[in-house]
Amino acid sequence: xxxxxxxxxxxxxxxxxxxxxxxxxxxxxxxxxxxxxxxxxxxxxxxxxxxxxxxxxxxxxxxxxxxxxxxxxxxxxxxxxxxxxxxxxxxxxxxxxxxxxxxxxxxxxxxxxxxxxxxxx
Amino acid sequence: xxxxxxxxxxxxxxxxxxxxxxxxxxxxxxxxxxxxxxxxxxxxxxxxxxxxxxxxxxxxxxxxxxxxxxxxxxxxxxxxxxxxxxxxxxxxxxxxxxxxxxxxxxxxxx
Numbered sequence: 001x002x003x004x005x006x007x008x009x010x011x012x013x014x015x016x017x018x019x020x021x022x023x024x025x026x027x028x029x030x031x032x033x034x035x036x037x038x039x040x041x042x043x044x045x046x047x048x049x050x051x052x053x054x055x056x057x058x059x060x061x062x063x064x065x066x067x068x069x070x071x072x073x074x075x076x077x078x079x080x081x082x083x084x085x086x087x088x089x090x091x092x093x094x095x096x097x098x099x100x101x102x103x104x105x106x107x108x109x110x111x112x113x114x115x116x117x118x119x120x121x
Numbered sequence: 122x123x124x125x126x127x128x129x130x131x132x133x134x135x136x137x138x139x140x141x142x143x144x145x146x147x148x149x150x151x152x153x154x155x156x157x158x159x160x161x162x163x164x165x166x167x168x169x170x171x172x173x174x175x176x177x178x179x180x181x182x183x184x185x186x187x188x189x190x191x192x193x194x195x196x197x198x199x200x201x202x203x204x205x206x207x208x209x210x211x212x213x214x215x216x217x218x219x220x221x222x223x224x225x226x227x228x229x230x231x
Binding site: 044047059106109113 | 155217
């Protein structure tokens with residue numbers, strides 16, 4: 001059974017940094033692309049970032065490009081999202097998600113439960 | 122900036138059939154956008170229903186189906202049940218690793 005467990009969320013001041021982690025189990029981690037998707041309170045889903053199975057290719061939404069960095073450690077079956085220069089509009093539940101195969105054009109088939117990030121002074 | 126469009130809300134009677142759509146502010150949706158559909162109830166993580174236009178995710182009942190209808194992607198629910206009352210989101214692949222979600226459709230079963 002696929003399991004995705006996010007951690008690292010919390011309260012941070014504007015301009016601050018936070019690193020999210022997603023521990024994966026139940027599948028061959030390095031064979032699948034991974035994604036981060038967020039949802040602001042009361043709002044819809046927003047794709048944030050993606051990474052290939054090997055970690056060599058990364059992709060970002062314009063709203064986070066230059067501030068967020070996605071990475072993965074395939075030896076630890078863990079996905080990361082380093083978030084810098086945080087803004088109030090980054091406040092959201094952040095979901096870790098697994099793609100159904102390795103490629104960039106492969107959508108999500110499994111989701112974590114999410115971790116809440118609140119950016120506020 | 123391309124916008125992915127969805128109906129803000131829709132209602133269906135129990136046992137009825139409803140088709141939700143996913144379009145583009147400019148242009149037509151085709152299979153090359155790999156449309157996917159997700160269901161979300163309040164306070165819960167999303168659940169994948171359909172990916173790559175019409176492939177049902179594991180465990181999803183066959184009363185959920187995906188297709189291309191005209192210039193949009195579509196999610197059809199046949200024999201609607203009370204627990205289908207949820208928010209439904211589509212996502213489209215824009216190329217170069219970029220995905221864009223629609224704004225979601227709130228489905229009411231009454």
